[in-house]
Amino acid sequence: MRKQTLLGVIVAVTLGVLMVSPTANAQNWYYINNEPASPDVARVMAGRGLPFGYYWLRNNGNWGMVGSSYIMGNIYGRRPSLSERGLLYSPGELLR
Secondary structure: OHHHHHHHHHHHHHHHHHHHHHHHHHHHHEEEOOEEOOHHHHHHHHHOOOOOEEEEEOOOOEEEEOOOOOOOEEOOOOOOOOOOOOOOOOOOHHHO
């Protein structure tokens, strides 16, 4: 009887760890400004099909992948301006 109880406890603990680990680690797959994303934010990012990785987020809501200055979107739904995306020419630049 004692062996069955011990075996039951081991099986229960193993199943518990296996079920909780992927959920707990999912938030660590997305990083925003070098901080792990919260589970809710990670769920939204995964739902939008974003790859796991490191992202930056500015105060104005613009965001992108770390290592690239390209603005991928805005969390407030506003499209970045041409100058914010680096697509606006400066005066006289075309005449050079």
